[in-house]
Amino acid sequence: MVDDGDVSIVRVPLPERLGTPESAAFEELVSVMNGIAYELWGNDDFVYTAEAEQASFRAQEFHEKLIFAAVLDGAIVGRVVVDFPLEEDAITATLLVDVAPAIRGRGIGAALLAKGEELAADGGRTALSAYTEHPVGSLPDGGDVVRAAAGPSGLPADAPEVRFALSHGYRLGQIERSSQLTLPLPSATADALLADAVAHSGGYRTISWWRRTPDEFAEAFAALKERMTTDVPQAGIALDDEAWTPERVRQHEDELSGRGEPLLVTVAQHIQSGELAAYTEIAVPDDGDKAEQYDTLVAAAHRGRRLGTLVKLENLRRLGGLAPRIHRLLTWNADENTPMLAVNDAFGFRPHALTGNWQKTLP
Structure with missing residues (x-):
């Protein structure tokens, strides 16, 4: 349950053109997401223009992508994107949930996740994926970890994102390692x-x-x-x-x-x-x-x-x-993909982050 009654979850339509009244919500959402990315990574590696995001969401021939925003006191503070692969026998959907750091802990992320799961169920999908990101600098040297079925790495059990996923019925299906190469x-x-x-x-x-x-x-x-x-x-x-x-x-x-x-x-x-x-x-x-x-x-x-x-x-x-x-190249590999990780090590790639791929099966 959302702790603040002024929060609403609303559909954000993809605008035909930017810089118009109809594009204001989409452009605000892009700005909010860029702030979340900068807060997480400490740089602009994953900061994108509204034009880039518009091009990405416009490509809907093979994936349908729905965007809903959490609005608090008239301002966008989070979003869920539901990505539906459009293969004839598809059973999966991917949920991307993000909330501005300053207002986390109020149930807004849970409300966004619930909306995403509702849309996935309405679309006949039973296998859900969601993700958490863990920059290498945020990973503790010790403590309890949550592990996937394969691979040597683990995610910190006390990380808020990990606790959130587990508390909503998700299990850690796979860890991806991101690595960075200096060029x-x-x-x-x-x-x-x-x-x-x-x-x-x-x-x-x-x-x-x-x-x-x-x-x-x-x-x-x-x-x-x-x-x-x-x-x-x-x-x-x-x-x-x-x-x-x-x-x-x-x-x-x-x-x-x-x-x-x-x-x-x-x-x-x-x-x-x-x-x-x-x-x-x-x-x-x-x-x-x-x-x-x-x-x-x-x-x-x-x-x-x-x-x-x-x-x-x-x-x-x-x-x-x-x-x-x-001068920098980022790459992502499954934590259990030993042969490709060995190739990356030989090139000189160094750890950059871990990504948790969380899985949930709907009835």
């Missing part, structure tokens, strides 16, 4: 990694592109991206299979370009068969010194040949020529 990569490190990768990856070549997948690779690349829900560690979490087509690849590229974060992609191709065997993506922002590594995948049949290292090295080389202002 440029030292020459000695790059040379050693490349020599090892080349020694193991005979019969493969790398191909790179920027912003848009070449038409000749669109179908094969879509098939490779489809493996992200089948070939990656997912112990303890519910995922819907995703059907990827060249059209979906184009939509994803357009969304990220609209956000001002177009993709730089490198794939490994098996020369004899022409099959795409691995890929990695970096979302390169239009400004700033931080980029984000998105998917990295080596298809199961091609593992053990250092292809993950090979494509990451080439993508970093391309990044250095394309955007030399980028």
